[in-house]
Amino acid sequence: MPILTRRSFLKLMATGTAAALWQGNKAVPAMASPQSYRLKDTKVAPSLCIYCGVGCGLLAYSKDGKIVNVEGDPDNPNNEGGLCPKGASLAELYSSPRRLKKILYRAPYSDTWEEKEWSWAIPEIAKRIKATRDKSFTKTHNGVTVNRTEKLAQLGGASHDTDENYLLMKFAKSLGIVNLEHQARICHSSTVGSLAPSFGRGAMTNSIPDVANADVILICGGNPAENHPGVSRFINRARDKGAIVISVDPRYTKSSVLADLYAPIRPGTDVVFFNAIANYIMKNKKYFEPAVVNYTNASYILKDDFAFKEGYFSGWDETKNQYDFKSWDYQIDASGAPLRDKTLQNPQCVFQHMIRFYSRYTPEMVEKTTGMKQDIFLKISEVIASTGVPDKAATLLYAMGLTQHTHGVQNIRAFAIVQLLLGNLGIPGGGINAMRGESNVQGSTDNGLLYDALTGYLPAPTEQKHATLEDYLKNVKKPNSFMENAPNFAVSLLKAWWGDKAQPENNFCYEYLPKYSRPHSFMDIFDDMYAGGIEGMMLWGMNPVVSGPNYNKQGAALEKLDWLMAADLFESETHRFWKRPGVDPKTIKTEVFLLPAAGMMEKDGSATNTSRWLQIRYKSVEPIADSKEDSVMIHLLVEELKRLYAEDANAVFPDPIRDLTWGYGGEHHDTERVFREMNGWTVGDKKQLSGFAQLKGDGSTASGNWIYCGMYPPEGNLARRRIPEKSGIGIHAQWAWAWPMNRRILYNRAGCDLAGKPFSDKKELIHWDSLQNKWTGMDVPDFIANRAPSAPLGDAPFLMIPYGLGRLFVPTGMVCDGPIPEHYESYESPVHNTFSKVQSNPVAITFNSVFDKKSEVDDDNFPYVGTTYRLCEHYQSGNITRKIKVTTEAAPEAFVEIDPDLAKEKGIKNGEFVELSSIRGTLKVKAFVTPRLQPYTIDGKKVHVVGMPWNYGFIGIDPLADGNLVQIANMLTPAVGDPNTRIPEYKSFKVNVRRI
Ligand code: SF4
Known part of the structure; x- marks a missing residue:
């Protein structure tokens, strides 16, 4: 037996x-x-x-x-x-004895918490939300109906379930909140800002298990062995099959140990490295010509006045410090289509411009600027370029090392260009794999918890562009692409949120959506807050005092709030900002309501992983003590606000709250009802829809999030599927559900030739079946299923982009600091730019408070490059893992890594406390002298890099004891950002280190 x-x-x-x-x-x-x-x-x-x-x-x-x-x-x-x-x-x-079990309340100027009950807290919080909203509500501005409040803010959501994110978004938008942000802004917003203009969507192209299919894996700007350890399994599997793994990182990391080739790179110089690879590929004709000619915009003819000179693209306006984008565009024919030269010989075509532009990115310049030796650079280039053939694929694994820069978008754009040149899109083992750091930061981004988004990456309306529904629909509709259907998605969203109230006569309640007129990103919110512009904030599972740039500014900003509501598993540095080291609570007015949240095993729910897979989780136990699910808290607040607005005859514009659809089965909501609404139905008979192609713009369909349409067809919730692939390449089509329409590898039409035949049998995902007259294969075609290769746009695989070609050159300022990536130094750097006199990104985002200080390039008080990163044992700001004994004992306290050369020069010994400072603050932290870091020679100058994990705060080393030692790496970082996405620059700034 x-x-x-x-x-x-x-x-x-x-x-x-x-x-x-x-x-x-x-x-x-x-x-x-x-x-x-x-x-x-x-x-x-x-x-x-x-x-x-x-x-x-x-x-x-x-x-x-x-x-x-x-x-x-x-x-x-x-x-x-x-x-x-x-x-x-x-x-x-x-x-954990540290779990929050009761509601804690901190009264203004108090130095202690008081325990409270839910029956007290929800009405009190709702009253404050309503009071702040009503007194600050703006109905019209510059003659446009804007219906917004700028005094309320909401942060967080990446730790929530996907269904909760959807509810959180509805809740915030119905209140008119424009200060709406979550973790994605400060971690992967550069990914969306680069991949969407390059390929059409801002998401990871392939999947975690698909990494096993790669022939070359470049790990650059990420450290998956520590931060996404599950990926290592698939890296190793690829290696077992003969893949070459390359690690490029300022430190020799645990991921470098997995690699066949390792090269150090100075933080903030990835554009030089990637551009030089692109130059190598073009110069040596290693590109995959059929893909470059047919599937990219290489052949498009640019306007005659497009140019690049001395560090600036054409259109630079020195008086305004911004670009005029008129010249960054294509010449068009009478129908409006871009003019093309498929021979790629026209000197004005994108490809010829690129050859000229990229020729400056030589191996010599790589060594001079990044510190990487030419021979290793050439070896890496050769290996990556070897995949520009039909049966091989390279992939990029990256995370914050690329995103968190004042040129974060251009970093990723630079490698997106490499992949387009090599034809590495739409095939197994290829693509660009953004490794998301939080369990559901993908789901929260999909659900638009950002000031400039609605669900499904529809843009949030702005005062300037979208005064009316007609303006909005005209603006989001992109002819000659799949986004021609965007009006159907937008109207269906309004129907899902405001139900029967949303009718053609009232523009489907479009006016209920707030319209913003200026940026409200994470850094903008804290800048406004410090200036006294924000009165109340709701904070969901986020710890910005540790995770935001410029700690001293973050703390000072929170002191300006009248009230703060937070929901979390554990008390964090942000919750207790009013008694952080060095401040007197009796001088701080802010009221704080801290709500104990249920853990993930204490509720039913869902999460969308970095591969875009919506997976389901099931409740194991009841929430501990007084803790409640976030969805319950949202529900209670919505119900209480609906009641308050119904009772108040003088309430300010109660309509969006009063009319908001909210039928999910009461306090303990039924996740199925949320999923059904996200998916969508026909309004007449509430029949579930099978996909977004069925959505209509006439009000006859409702769908809360169009990219999730297809997840819950009439036959049931496909995300609940649990059938892993037994054999095959790891598509896992019946495990959970992936947006869009269960497509696992995006742009898979690009893996086939013009006739619809796979370029390589080995890399086949789909093909055109002329007998059945449709695309078919092991993956769901990321294409119009019955659009024949010979049909109009049948040869254009990037269906979200007008005319369907991948963008080597991004036109019209969609990427506002350059249509192709140019190297600029970080905002703070100890060396001068070797490529031009333009030192740093000329359109980087900066702020002007007293905390926003800068160390200039020649300021020797801060001669070293500082960088930050995470540890395997700790999660993000550490608010959970620092409360768990096993992870805290494994990595109990912060440290600064210093190379042996610098340690010797400074007389610093391993384990000693040192003073680590930037112009913004000083930390006392232990030195870890390690050869994992080495000094660089940059343009003849020796440059040291020091690194510090950012997982630590000021709550003690012992998880059961409080401490007074501030170990927050973001004490040092500047609040400056990428101009496209406003992501902060955490990865390269100026510091000093000295023995105490
Ligand atoms: S942190 Fe969780 S999801 Fe990530 S690799 Fe570890 S076990 Fe997997």
Whole structure:
């Protein structure tokens, strides 16, 4: 008789529960076995890790209402049963004595918390929201109906479930909040800002399991072995099959250990490295010609007055410090289509411009600027360029090392161009893989928790461009692309939010949406707050005192608030900003309401991982003590606000709140109802829709988030599927559901030739079936299914872009600091720009408060490059993992990494406290002298780089004791940002270090 091992039991259990889960069943009894005595009489429920964006599956075991064990889910294709140290420690989270159990309230000028009840807190918070909103509400501005409040702010959401994000977005927009941001702004906004103009969508193109299909893996600007450990499994699998792994990083990291080739690079110089690879590819004719000619805009003819000179593109206006984008455009024919020269010989075509522009990016300049030796650079270029053939693919794995710069968008653009040149889009093992840092930062971005977005990446209306619905629809409609249908998506969204009230006669309640007129990004919010412009803020699972740039400014800004509401698992540095080291609580007016949140295993829910897969988690136990699910808190606030507005005859514009559809089954909402609304239905008979092609702009359909349309067709919630692929290349088409329309590898039409035949059988995903007259294959075609290759636009794979070609050159200022990437130094740098006299990004975002100081290039008080990063043991600002013994004991305190050469010069010994300072603040932190860092020689000058993890705060080293030592790396970083996305520059700034 076969022995049922613990693993085979789990496999059996998971297979057996697949059908049950489809029915929406919750926890199922676990079977006791001699090998699992401690699991005797437990119940097990599939869940998801709450940490990084890999989306590892968990099995949560509970007994007597408590989590007793957490293991990796062997069926989940993202982790196949494995977990990293953070994920493996999750059971302890639920028993941590530091969990918030009661509502805490801090009265103005008080130095202590008071415990409160929900029956008191919700009405009090709702009253403050209403009072702040009503007294600051702007109905019209410059003659435009704007219906907004600029005195309320809402931050956070990346730790929430996807269905909760949707509710949070509805809640905020109905109140007229324009100060609306979440973690994505400060982590991956550069990804959306670069990939969307390059390919059409701002998301990761392939998937985590697909990394195993790569022939070359470039890890640059990320450290997956520490920060996204689940990816290592697939990197190793690719290596086992012969892939070459390259690590390019200022430090020799744990990911560098996985690599065949390692090259150090000075922080902030990635554009030089990537551009030089592109130059190598073009110069040596290593590009994949069929893709470059047919699937990119290389052949488009640019306007005669487009130029680049001495560090500026044409249109630079020195008096306004901005570009006029008129010359950054194509010449067009009578129909409005761009003129092309498919020979690529016309001197005005994009390709010829690129050859001239990129010729400055030589191996010599790479060494002179980045510090990378020419021979290793050439070796890396050769390996990457070797994939410009049909049966090979390279991929890029990156994270904050590329995004968090004043030129973050251009960093990623630069490699997007490399991939377009090599034809590495739309094929297994290719693409650009953005590794998202929070478990649901993808879902929160998809649901538009950003000041400039609605759901599904529809833009939020602005006062200047979208005064009326007609203006808005005209603006979002992009002829000759799939976004020709955008009006259908926008009207369906309004129908989902305001139901029967949204009718053609009242423009589907378009006026209920707030319109913004200036940036309200994360840094703008704190700048406004410091200037006294924001009165009240709601903070959901975010710790900006640790995670925001310029700690001293963040803390001072919070002191200007009248009230702050926060929901979280643990008390964080932000919640207790009023008693942070060095301040007197009795001088701080801000009221604080701290609400205890339920953990992920304490509720049903969902998360969209970095691969765009919407996965479902199931509740294991009840929330501890007085904690509640975030969705319950949102529901209670919405209900209370609806009541307050109904009762108040003098309320200011109550309509959007009063009319907001909110039927999810009461306080403990039914996630299925939220998913059904996100997906959408026909208004007449509430029949679920099968995909966004069915959406209409006449009010006959409703859909809360068009990119999720297709997730919940009439046959049920496809995200609940749990059927991993048994053989094959790891598409996993029946595991969960991926947006859009379950397409796993985006732009897969680009993997086929003009006739619809795959360029390589080895890399086949889809093909044109002329007998069936449709595209078909192992993946869902990311194309119009019946659009033949010979049909108009049948040869244009990037269907979200007008005329469907990938953009080597981005026109009309869609990327506002350059249509092609140019190197500029970081805002603070100890060396002069070797490429031009324009030192740093001329259109970078800066602020002018007393905290916004800058160390200029020749200021020797701060001679070194500072950079920040994360540790495997800690999650983001550390507010969870610093409260868990196992992760805290493994990585108990902050440190600064210093190269041995610098340590010797300064007389610093390993383990000694040193003073680490920038012009914005000073930290006392232990030195870690390590050869992982080495000095660079830049244009003849020796440059040292020092690095510090940003996972630490000022709550003690011992997770059970409070401390007074501030270990916040962002004490040092400047509040400056990329001009496209306003992401802060955390990765390169000037510092000094000295022995104490
Ligand atoms: S932190 Fe990331 S890699 Fe680690 S278990 Fe969680 S999801 Fe997986």
